[in-house]
Amino acid sequence: MTSFDLIVVGAGIVGAACADAAAASGLRVAVIEQAGIGGGATAAAMGHLVALDEDPAELALAHYSQQLWDEFVELPAAQFQRCGTLWVARDERECESIGAKIARLRGAGIAASAVDAAELHRLEPALAPGLAGGVRVPGDAVVYPPNVARFLVERARARGAQLYAGRRACMLDAGSVVLDDQTRLSGPALIATGCALPELLPMLPMRARKGHLVITERYVDFVRHQIVELGYADSAHGAQRSSVAFNVQPRSTGQVLIGSSREFDSATPEVSMPMVQRMLARAFDFLPGLRSMQALRIWTGFRPTSIDGKPYLGPVPDQRDLWVAAGHEGLGITTALGSARLLVDQLLGRRCAIDPTPYLPARALPRVSA
Numbered sequence: 001m002t003s004f005d006l007i008v009v010g011a012g013i014v015g016a017a018c019a020d021a022a023a024a025s026g027l028r029v030a031v032i033e034q035a036g037i038g039g040g041a042t043a044a045a046m047g048h049l050v051a052l053d054e055d056p057a058e059l060a061l062a063h064y065s066q067q068l069w070d071e072f073v074e075l076p077a078a079q080f081q082r083c084g085t086l087w088v089a090r091d092e093r094e095c096e097s098i099g100a101k102i103a104r105l106r107g108a109g110i111a112a113s114a115v116d117a118a119e120l121h122r123l124e125p126a127l128a129p130g131l132a133g134g135v136r137v138p139g140d141a142v143v144y145p146p147n148v149a150r151f152l153v154e155r156a157r158a159r160g161a162q163l164y165a166g167r168r169a170c171m172l173d174a175g176s177v178v179l180d181d182q183t184r185l186s187g188p189a190l191i192a193t194g195c196a197l198p199e200l201l202p203m204l205p206m207r208a209r210k211g212h213l214v215i216t217e218r219y220v221d222f223v224r225h226q227i228v229e230l231g232y233a234d235s236a237h238g239a240q241r242s243s244v245a246f247n248v249q250p251r252s253t254g255q256v257l258i259g260s261s262r263e264f265d266s267a268t269p270e271v272s273m274p275m276v277q278r279m280l281a282r283a284f285d286f287l288p289g290l291r292s293m294q295a296l297r298i299w300t301g302f303r304p305t306s307i308d309g310k311p312y313l314g315p316v317p318d319q320r321d322l323w324v325a326a327g328h329e330g331l332g333i334t335t336a337l338g339s340a341r342l343l344v345d346q347l348l349g350r351r352c353a354i355d356p357t358p359y360l361p362a363r364a365l366p367r368v369s370a
């Protein structure tokens with residue numbers, strides 16, 4: 001039996017980042033991936049590195065991670081663009097939330113400024129007339145996530161990590177991980193399998209939240225920022241069965257990536273045209289010029305959604321040598337690097353850069369009363 005200091009199951013962006021951070025700390029790492037590296041939710045994502053600010057813990061992790069993303073600014077494969085985010089308010093009522101949003105962001109050390117209606121249209125002339133204002137967050141960025149996942153796994157391998165590609169972890173058994181070809185690896189296991197988490201850790205609640213995205217042909221400079229409606233958080237954090245929010249991104253290719261939808265209880269990957277129409281209708285309200293554009297491709301993906309929308313990062317209670325990093329919902333690209341550091345720091349008993357308590361998996365398990 002081969003033994004390791006950490007066996008990472010799953011090589012989406014989260015598992016890849018954990019493997020990289022663990023190997024960089026000198027651990028002997030194994031990485032098990034049943035399909036393509038960065039091929040799960042990671043391949044479906046928009047790749048927006050965004051500081052969501054409604055939840056202080058989520059904001060702390062996003063901000064910590066964004067600082068770590070700076071390492072990838074110059075990596076060509078990451079396709080890093082510091083386009084910033086422009087949050088758009090439709091009317092005066094939505095503008096009322098702008099002051100508090102800016103205060104939360106600045107309180108976390110993130111630059112943000114209010115934008116009035118005239119400035120909004122100067123920054124993004126394609127926006128519909130009549131929008132009331134917004135918030136500009138210049139430090140937010142965009143990357144191409146699957147390439148980053150592959151880079152992280154390759155860097156871990158260069159530091160000695162062993163990749164078990166095309167292998168599925170079938171069972172966790174007394175300090176070892178059993179693969180589908182009966183290979184048995186021994187050592188602490190880190191489960192980073194996204195939506196598939198319950199297959200190995202059924203005690204941790206996880207729901208798949210489907211999303212649709214549409215990408216257009218090239219329309220260079222149609223928009224310059226990632227533009228998102230201020231009400232986006234209601235869609236992201238709400239518990240509705242289905243919702244859409246306006247969220248548009250300029251790709252480095254000149255294409256326009258249009259999102260986003262959220263659906264619980266839709267298990268199949270098929271594109272739902274009613275959902276796409278609902279999503280596009282929302283986008284046309286904000287950017288009428290999209291109506292005349294040619295869509296190139298539509299796809300879906302599933303966001304791994306924990307019990308409260310925040311990831312599980314830490315030891316699995318009452319289990320020896322069993323760790324988890326999963327459940328990042330729609331923020332897992334942004335927060336992967338910080339998640340990995342928090343996880344490896346806990347594993348090695350090091351001081352964490354931010355408080356790990358809000359992410360401990362124990363919060364999702366029933367408390368046994370004394």
Ligand SMILES: Cc1cc2nc3c(=O)[nH]c(=O)nc-3n(C[C@H](O)[C@H](O)[C@H](O)COP(=O)(O)OP(=O)(O)OC[C@H]3O[C@@H](n4cnc5c(N)ncnc54)[C@H](O)[C@@H]3O)c2cc1C
Nearest residue numbers: 010012014040041042046048169194211301331332333334
């Ligand atoms: C439409 C959409 C848009 C999004 N946009 C953004 C965005 O703009 N910004 C942002 O920050 N986040 C975004 N997200 C969220 C982000 O994509 C996810 O939070 C993140 O990719 C989760 O990464 P992961 O590594 O946990 O999971 P995954 O990427 O799903 O990786 C899990 C991996 O585990 C493997 N696996 C599963 N079971 C096993 C097993 N038993 N053995 C071996 N391997 C196994 C799978 O094959 C997979 O490769 C978006 C998500 C969607 C769906």
